Amino acid sequence: MKQVVVVGASAAGLAAAETLRREGYEGTITLIGDEPYHPYDRPPLSKQILGRQWEADRVPLRAPADLDGLGLDLRLGTAATGLDLAGRTVALADGARVPYDGLVIATGVRPRRLPGDGGERAHVLRTLDDALALRDRLVPGRRLVVVGAGFLGAEAAAVARGLGVEVTLLEPTPVPLAPAVGERVGRMLAEAHHDHGVDLRTGVTVAEVADGGVRLADGTLVEADEVLVAIGSVPNTDWLEGSGLTLGNGLECDEYSAAAPGVYGAGDVARWHNPLFGTAMRIEHRTNATEQGMAVARNLLRPDARKPFAPVPYFWSDQYDFRIQAYGLLRGHEEVTVVEGALEERKFLAVYRSGDRVAGVLAVGMPPKALRTWRQAVATRAAWRDAVGELVPEGA
Amino acid sequence: MRVEVDVPKCVGSGQCVMIAPDVFDQREEDGIVVLLNDRPPAELHADVEESAVVCPAAAIRVVEK
Numbered sequence: 001m002k003q004v005v006v007v008g009a010s011a012a013g014l015a016a017a018e019t020l021r022r023e024g025y026e027g028t029i030t031l032i033g034d035e036p037y038h039p040y041d042r043p044p045l046s047k048q049i050l051g052r053q054w055e056a057d058r059v060p061l062r063a064p065a066d067l068d069g070l071g072l073d074l075r076l077g078t079a080a081t082g083l084d085l086a087g088r089t090v091a092l093a094d095g096a097r098v099p100y101d102g103l104v105i106a107t108g109v110r111p112r113r114l115p116g117d118g119g120e121r122a123h124v125l126r127t128l129d130d131a132l133a134l135r136d137r138l139v140p141g142r143r144l145v146v147v148g149a150g151f152l153g154a155e156a157a158a159v160a161r162g163l164g165v166e167v168t169l170l171e172p173t174p175v176p177l178a179p180a181v182g183e184r185v186g187r188m189l190a191e192a193h194h195d196h197g198v199d200l201r202t203g204v205t206v207a208e209v210a211d212g213g214v215r216l217a218d219g220t221l222v223e224a225d226e227v228l229v230a231i232g233s234v235p236n237t238d239w240l241e242g243s244g245l246t247l248g249n250g251l252e253c254d255e256y257s258a259a260a261p262g263v264y265g266a267g268d269v270a271r272w273h274n275p276l277f278g279t280a281m282r283i284e285h286r287t288n289a290t291e292q293g294m295a296v297a298r299n300l301l302r303p304d305a306r307k308p309f310a311p312v313p314y315f316w317s318d319q320y321d322f323r324i325q326a327y328g329l330l331r332g333h334e335e336v337t338v339v340e341g342a343l344e345e346r347k348f349l350a351v352y353r354s355g356d357r358v359a360g361v362l363a364v365g366m367p368p369k370a371l372r373t374w375r376q377a378v379a380t381r382a383a384w385r386d387a388v389g390e391l392v393p394e395g396a
Numbered sequence: 397m398r399v400e401v402d403v404p405k406c407v408g409s410g411q412c413v414m415i416a417p418d419v420f421d422q423r424e425e426d427g428i429v430v431l432l433n434d435r436p437p438a439e440l441h442a443d444v445e446e447s448a449v450v451c452p453a454a455a456i457r458v459v460e461k
Binding site for chain 2: 018019043066286290291294371
């Protein structure tokens with residue numbers, strides 16, 4: 001292998017490039033990114049950047065000297081526009097054709113949009129430019145409507161409140177994040193919004209961003225000076241249409257995270273079969289991007305000794321004065337039990353059951369060792385009866 | 397090898413502690429990184445480099461190889 005092309009210059013793509021070098025690969029690495037910036041970190045965008053604790057110079061993932069040391073053929077500000085699998089070339093927006101003998105696809109996701117959200121008062125939050133544009137508008141007394149009370153919308157709402165902004169948070173489901181974290185934890189998160197003066201309205205469907213605010217499905221106008229649309233993401237696979245790769249909910253990959261011979265997917269864009277949980281998943285969390293980037297680099301370098309990518313997923317989210325941390329696969333759980341602390345104190349550790357196994361753990365304000373112990377239970381697919389006790393279905 | 401940690405960047409994920417427990421630990425109260433040894437011995441270098449790649453906050457830097 002002499003020429004590896006990595007499409008996507010964010011966390012997953014950088015991890016792949018770095019790992020190739022660490023493992024001794026000396027050939028060409030072309031790293032292609034559609035944004036004009038060196039690889040940078042996204043989690044701080046909805047936290048320290050939006051909250052003005054950091055300036056933009058804090059978000060690059062590597063110091064310039066460390067990036068230089070990787071000896072990359074960096075193609076920034078240029079999107080990939082097509083893939084010729086048979087001819088083994090990637091086409092770029094600037095007209096270039098880049099040949100490869102190993103390919104990593106790490107093109108991430110983009111925000112889902114609402115009708116009418118093209119105006120300058122309507123925001124999304126994915127890129128550094130998005131975050132800087134929104135924070136310019138977040139001044140005390142300004143009215144912000146956040147559409148979607150997922151992790152991103154909730155973090156942005158919390159930061160905006162801290163800046164003295166009037167925040168209305170609109171959420172279509174009855175309890176925010178309930179499918180992800182369960183009803184009880186979801187209600188705790190809702191209470192935190194109320195406690196901090198956010199006008200959280202659940203069971204509300206937004207039809208469009210309109211003049212002066214957002215229009216609900218029932219015709220009501222919720223007034224706003226600024227609107228943040230945080231209603232999920234769409235995998236960036238358009239450039240792969242017609243390439244022959246399987247596209248469904250993202251780029252479909254096997255247990256090695258391979259999409260085709262010599263072609264791997266990593267990060268938010270990739271859906272792969274995780275043998276630890278026996279199911280396909282696509283994960284939009286920061287740590288997964290890095291771990292998957294590393295894993296595919298190793299599989300690319302060692303075609304005869306590939307390893308399945310079988311991580312325990314991890315995420316964290318900062319909201320107001322607390323941090324949520326979670327390991328495992330919480331979505332689809334059948335039972336949640338608080339095993340330490342108490343939800344009402346916002347200091348607790350909850351474990352999640354799927355089938356007869358410990359599927360995940362979520363904690364707020366707990367010592368790291370407690371969390372690691374339960375992570376181990378997830379990693380070893382511990383039996384619920386041994387780790388927790390009798391099975392009690394949710395709602396029983 | 398010399399290691400630096402950018403403490404204000406740390407998000408307390410504990411990935412480094414799982415990979416290199418002789419070099420990194422976490423504060424009990426908030427999980428923020430504690431650097432146990434900024435000049436780890438040669439046999440730990442690979443683990444420290446891996447920690448630097450894996451860290452979800454890019455808070456670990458190997459400043460001298």
